[in-house]
Amino acid sequence: MTLRLDQLLARNLGLSRRQVSAWLAGGRVKDRSGAALEDGGTTGVHEVKVDGRPLVLREAFHLMLNKPVGHVTALRDALHPVAAELVVSAPLAAFLRPVGRLDMDTSGLLLWTTDGDVVHALTHPRRTVPRTYEAALARPFARPPEVLRLADGHEPTIASLAEIPGAEAHPALARPVDAQVFARIVLVSGAYHEVRRIFAALGSHVLALCRTTHGPYALPADLAAGDWREIAPP
Ligand code: URA
Numbered sequence: 001m002t003l004r005l006d007q008l009l010a011r012n013l014g015l016s017r018r019q020v021s022a023w024l025a026g027g028r029v030k031d032r033s034g035a036a037l038e039d040g041g042t043t044g045v046h047e048v049k050v051d052g053r054p055l056v057l058r059e060a061f062h063l064m065l066n067k068p069v070g071h072v073t074a075l076r077d078a079l080h081p082v083a084a085e086l087v088v089s090a091p092l093a094a095f096l097r098p099v100g101r102l103d104m105d106t107s108g109l110l111l112w113t114t115d116g117d118v119v120h121a122l123t124h125p126r127r128t129v130p131r132t133y134e135a136a137l138a139r140p141f142a143r144p145p146e147v148l149r150l151a152d153g154h155e156p157t158i159a160s161l162a163e164i165p166g167a168e169a170h171p172a173l174a175r176p177v178d179a180q181v182f183a184r185i186v187l188v189s190g191a192y193h194e195v196r197r198i199f200a201a202l203g204s205h206v207l208a209l210c211r212t213t214h215g216p217y218a219l220p221a222d223l224a225a226g227d228w229r230e231i232a233p234p
Helices: 005-013 017-025 083-087 116-123 194-201
Strands: 047-049 055-056 062-067 106-113 131-139 158-164 181-185 206-214 228-230
Touching: 005 017, 005 047, 062 083, 106 116, 131 194, 181 194, 194 206
Parallel strands: 106 206
Antiparallel strands: 047 055, 062 106, 062 228, 131 181, 131 206, 158 181
């Protein structure tokens, strides 16, 4: 994707094409050497000064968010805080979309991108992208049968499932006082409430849930709840 200068300015500054034309004609946009950029059709310029302030013009942006419990994976919601509020400070925020979703009660790794191809590459069932979840459980769970069929007929693809010591669990996982067991599960399928439903089918109950990896991305231990960090596209 190679965007024209006027398109880049519109996307990065949230301006209309008419406003961009006026800013260019008024000499408000300059290149790094200080020369005014007046031709909106210019391509290949990504570092500019706008009213004297340096600005990197992004064609796309990708980030990882440590979603806290209590935020819904949505751009807007009448009742609950939305995860989109947590990424408004990112470049191209108006164009960012979540890569899949986490339940309101799930914390951890939620990827965002402006690129629909990245969403597709990381979420399409045929891509079988692994996601890791860690769970605090109310009681031990049974070993899954060869084929686990949930109540709606969905058969999750479990790449691995193991109990872990609580001390090994990711800092982004809540530790409810009544948690008896901790577990790590890697899935290459994605379905509504999948992890919660899997543990229920195995005789346990999820008290807290956190996603720690999605494809090639892992949630850093030092990324605080509610914070985001830029990532390179996959
Ligand atoms: N499985 C769940 O049950 N919840 C999530 O948020 C993600 C996977």
